[in-house]
Amino acid sequence: MSAPVQAPRGTFDVLPADARRRTLIEGAARKVLEAAGYERIETPAFESTELFARGVGEATDVVQKEMYTFDDGGGRSLTLRPEGTAPICRAYVGHGMHKLAQPVKLWYLGSYFRHEAPQAGRYRQFWQVGAEALGSDDPAVDAESIALLAELLAELGVRGLRLRLSSLGAHDTRAAYREELQAYLHAHADRLAAEVRARIELNPLRAFDSGDPGTQAVMADAPLLLDRLGDEDRAHFAAVRALLDDAGLAYEVDGTLVRGLDYYTRTVFEFTSDELGAQSGVGGGGRYDGLVEQLGGAPTPGMGWAAGVERIMLAAGDQPQALPPVDLYVAFVGAEHRRAAFRIAALARHAGLHAQLELAGRGLKGQLKHAGRLRARYVAILGDEGTALKDMETGEQRELEPDAVIAAVQRVGL
Numbered sequence: 001m002s003a004p005v006q007a008p009r010g011t012f013d014v015l016p017a018d019a020r021r022r023t024l025i026e027g028a029a030r031k032v033l034e035a036a037g038y039e040r041i042e043t044p045a046f047e048s049t050e051l052f053a054r055g056v057g058e059a060t061d062v063v064q065k066e067m068y069t070f071d072d073g074g075g076r077s078l079t080l081r082p083e084g085t086a087p088i089c090r091a092y093v094g095h096g097m098h099k100l101a102q103p104v105k106l107w108y109l110g111s112y113f114r115h116e117a118p119q120a121g122r123y124r125q126f127w128q129v130g131a132e133a134l135g136s137d138d139p140a141v142d143a144e145s146i147a148l149l150a151e152l153l154a155e156l157g158v159r160g161l162r163l164r165l166s167s168l169g170a171h172d173t174r175a176a177y178r179e180e181l182q183a184y185l186h187a188h189a190d191r192l193a194a195e196v197r198a199r200i201e202l203n204p205l206r207a208f209d210s211g212d213p214g215t216q217a218v219m220a221d222a223p224l225l226l227d228r229l230g231d232e233d234r235a236h237f238a239a240v241r242a243l244l245d246d247a248g249l250a251y252e253v254d255g256t257l258v259r260g261l262d263y264y265t266r267t268v269f270e271f272t273s274d275e276l277g278a279q280s281g282v283g284g285g286g287r288y289d290g291l292v293e294q295l296g297g298a299p300t301p302g303m304g305w306a307a308g309v310e311r312i313m314l315a316a317g318d319q320p321q322a323l324p325p326v327d328l329y330v331a332f333v334g335a336e337h338r339r340a341a342f343r344i345a346a347l348a349r350h351a352g353l354h355a356q357l358e359l360a361g362r363g364l365k366g367q368l369k370h371a372g373r374l375r376a377r378y379v380a381i382l383g384d385e386g387t388a389l390k391d392m393e394t395g396e397q398r399e400l401e402p403d404a405v406i407a408a409v410q411r412v413g414l
């Protein structure tokens with residue numbers, strides 16, 4: 001026998017117990033987001049590589065080293081989507097959604113792909129639930145978006161949550177700050193980790209994320225973008241904070257909060273959970289007022305977030321969900337009764353019952369044992385002596401006509 005084929009590193013199978021839990025997460029997302037007028041959108045699993053190069057930013061880790069990019073055989077470069085915001089902005093432009101009433105509010109749930117070193121809570125294919133609101137720069141959009149993620153995480157029982165909040169200001173503020181930070185990093189280059197030093201030109205903000213103690217000491221005194229905001233951005237940030245205060249949402253203003261993607265402007269935020277280890281981010285996002293224009297659309301403000309489904313499950317301390325019980329198990333003794341048994345099971349399902357049929361050729365004892373394992377409420381037994389219905393709770397059994405089985409199960413109640 002040859003060796004079994006393995007799943008690729010950093011991927012996982014969603015087994016049935018896990019799938020049931022995910023269905024609950026999807027249901028909660030639908031409930032919370034649709035109550036606020038967000039509508040579901042799906043975009044393709046792969047896109048033109050250009051979308052992410054232009055949207056996410058050439059200098060980001062995601063674009064530089066984490067994308068699964070391939071040639072489709074026709075000379076086109078395609079990429080498995082590493083994130084959901086740029087594709088949604090592409091769809092907004094492509095479908096002329098600027099003509100709809102603004103803001104256009106969309107939510108999604110799907111799998112994303114990043115070539116990262118796998119570890120607990122970090123995979124190469126992972127699921128995200130996300131929400132985006134395009135077409136309004138009102139600070140209430142920011143606060144509402146953040147509050148909706150808070151509500152979703154609370155609804156799902158995510159424990160040890162913390163919310164960090166900051167503002168990156170407008171694009172030109174950020175560009176000027178970037179130069180200031182670069183000068184500061186160059187002045188302290190001897191105390192920085194080699195990896196941080198090598199990226200001063202490309203992505204200086206990432207120095208705030210470094211785990212290196214020397215770098216951290218330098219960054220403790222680094223200038224903060226939050227202290228450089230222009231008047232309008234400061235007012236916008238103050239309005240967002242006031243709305244969050246009114247909503248009773250606790251947060252910590254953290255000027256070192258840097259998101260890994262280049263498109264953010266103004267508000268950025270992240271929820272972390274103390275239940276998670278090194279990969280503590282549960283979900284986050286922010287405002288991206290320049291992104292739609294960068295992708296060829298008219299200037300359009302946007303705000304959104306994405307949360308990792310696996311991180312949510314880890315931080316909620318999930319127990320596998322039990323299967324819904326079986327109302328009726330149809331057993332039969334003798335192959336000549338299979339057709340009648342099949343018919344009863346099918347009709348029972350049409351009648352709205354959860355019904356299963358014996359499919360493995362077990363003897364009667366084996367069938368009853370299996371029905372017990374499935375926590376079946378009733379078992380119908382078809383055989384040469386006629387048809388019987390067994391109540392699995394009381395153990396009582398009575399004879400009846402085959403056509404009376406479904407009505408009997410429905411009548412006695414479940």
Ligand code: AMP
Nearest residue numbers: 121122123126281282283306307308311
């Ligand atoms: P990001 O788009 O990087 O802001 O990620 C948003 C959320 O997706 C994070 O807070 C995580 O919960 C989740 N996430 C990002 N990358 C991964 C990954 N490689 N594996 C699992 N979850 C991830």
